Amino acid sequence: MTVRLSFASLIALxxxxxxxxxxxxxxxxxxxxxxxxxxxxxxxxxRVIFKGGKAGPNLxxxxxxxxxGTDFRYSSAMxxxxxxxxxxxxxxxxxxxQDPVGFVKTTLDDNGARTRMTQKLKAEDAADVAAWLASVxxxxxxxxx
Ligand code: HEC
Numbered sequence: 001m002t003v004r005l006s007f008a009s010l011i012a013l014x015x016x017x018x019x020x021x022x023x024x025x026x027x028x029x030x031x032x033x034x035x036x037x038x039x040x041x042x043x044x045x046x047r048v049i050f051k052g053g054k055a056g057p058n059l060x061x062x063x064x065x066x067x068x069g070t071d072f073r074y075s076s077a078m079x080x081x082x083x084x085x086x087x088x089x090x091x092x093x094x095x096x097x098q099d100p101v102g103f104v105k106t107t108l109d110d111n112g113a114r115t116r117m118t119q120k121l122k123a124e125d126a127a128d129v130a131a132w133l134a135s136v137x138x139x140x141x142x143x144x145x
Contacts, residue, residue, distance in 0.1 A: 029132025077113035090130035097126035
């Protein structure tokens, strides 16, 4: 399983820089992602990795990309987050997922900021989903933009 090994090492590489939590498990992350399928697809152009709904943005390559970084029609709150230069990594994703609405308010320091993304995950599941998204995304050496 050389493929799996190289995914694992990419994730390990991505996570070694993060002080806050243990490495996520990509396989568990793919399962946990079922909670997202109603609204999120993961697709690299025509290559669909996880087929879901389109009510939310494509999450392919999320880890390493700026907030509101696709052509999806984001809320002004999510766009404002992107304009601060915010880039998704496993750490801030895990924090965001525990309370997306609160996270955006706090990060923007704006109580009126309203993201339309409301689905929560427990920290452990979020770390797993981050690991899975990183494992199916472009290599971390490509600079997220
Ligand atoms: C009911 C629909 C819905 C569900 C379910 C949902 N999302 Fe979302 N998500 C959205 C919408 C809509 C946005 C855009 C939010 C905005 O513009 O404020 C979004 C945005 C996001 C973003 C920011 C993306 C970016 O490009 O910056 C992330 C990360 C995210 N969702 C992760 C998840 C994860 C992980 C799950 C599953 C645990 C999930 N979402 C479940 C609707 C959903």
